[in-house]
Amino acid sequence: MTSAPALPTDLRERILRASVELLEQEGVAGLSLREVARRAGVSHQAPYHHFADRAAILGAIAEEGFRLLRERFVAARERPAKSAFARLEHAGVAYVEFALEHPAHFRVMFRPELVDPAAVPAAKQAGDDAFGELKKLVAMCVDEGLDVGESREAIAATAWSVAHGLSCLILDGPLAHVLPEESKARGQTVRAVMRVFRRQFEATSKR
């Protein structure tokens, strides 16, 4: 049900891996199907026998990304923690870490000009599943007394916004220069922001 056949053709997988590799090395602008085919050692047209077009390849990468992200959310939910707030904090850190460890996936996941979610239902479904995990974590916080007088959807949107915004700002935004890739400051900032967020949540809960 995950859309890929049980034994994916070798070439299909090789194309996907080459695409991710190229994406990480050259960025979205440098991703060319012909270069991908070259790296996979096949003709420029071979990928079209496994993917309808360029968007389909990127869609498959996005879907893979959403699945990986969901796994991290599940791990954060199942990991022993003192409170639901701590779990949500872990999930936030996991979200940003995912973005920083898989920048190619992450960028493709949120670029509608590359992946139109309506045209790649598998990617949309995987994204909804991931968002569903986040909502479960928020629900646990509400059950533990979180109350800011807004709907669960608004709270979930806030939580997702913090994690997503921080990921974007570090990956592609102004924080990229302040926090270089190999610096300890990067991880420290991520954890600090998520601590800020957890403490705010705790402060607004009835406990």
Added chain:
Amino acid sequence: MTSAPALPTDLRERILRASVELLEQEGVAGLSLREVARRAGVSHQAPYHHFADRAAILGAIAEEGFRLLRERFVAARERPAKSAFARLEHAGVAYVEFALEHPAHFRVMFRPELVDPAAVPAAKQAGDDAFGELKKLVAMCVDEGLDVGESREAIAATAWSVAHGLSCLILDGPLAHVLPEESKARGQTVRAVMRVFRRQFEATSKR
């Protein structure tokens, strides 16, 4: 000092406007310099007499965007409000509204593959100026007693993350489908998220 000459060549301005228009209509993928030139009624090479290359055009758009964003921050800071927290809340709403009203500018501002900030110092400077305004607003909150045991930088990063993340999620992310362009729900969600955020800040302040 804003980098543009006092009387910009007419064509330069026309190219910029045509680029923004095309960007809004077709998205980043549909932006071609040749189409821009066509819309401006000039040859495909004419834009190169006003901009070094494609990146320079996008850089100019990004710079313009950061200036517009900064103006909104300034307006939020100068607007009468009950507290610094309310001001920060207004700034957050203004940030998201800017993103939704100027999607072309916003997308270009945070796409390093389109605009390399290092290569377009004017854009980087404009971005730093805008971030500076945000930091002033956060400083006002700290002066009013906000204390979550983290640095001002971490607090500012959190605030920016919420606004930036929400903008991205509505513009290009999963919230785009939940909150269509012409729906009241969109504005309501933006305000709700920012209220959540303000209340959290107030709850963690000594007052």
Added chain:
DNA sequence: CACTGTCACTTGACACTGTCACCTGACAGC
């Protein structure tokens, strides 16, 4: 006046891209 730069812009070419239509060869079923 003629000469010389300079400036805004055009023309033409180049390599590269995604995609289309068609070809090749291997293999399965009958």
Added chain:
DNA sequence: GCTGTCAGGTGACAGTGTCAAGTGACAGTG
């Protein structure tokens, strides 16, 4: 032996960003 299917290849097409060279208007200077 024949046919259909399917992975993959070849070649062509229009569209792209960019380089190099050309054109014409205009200002300055002799």
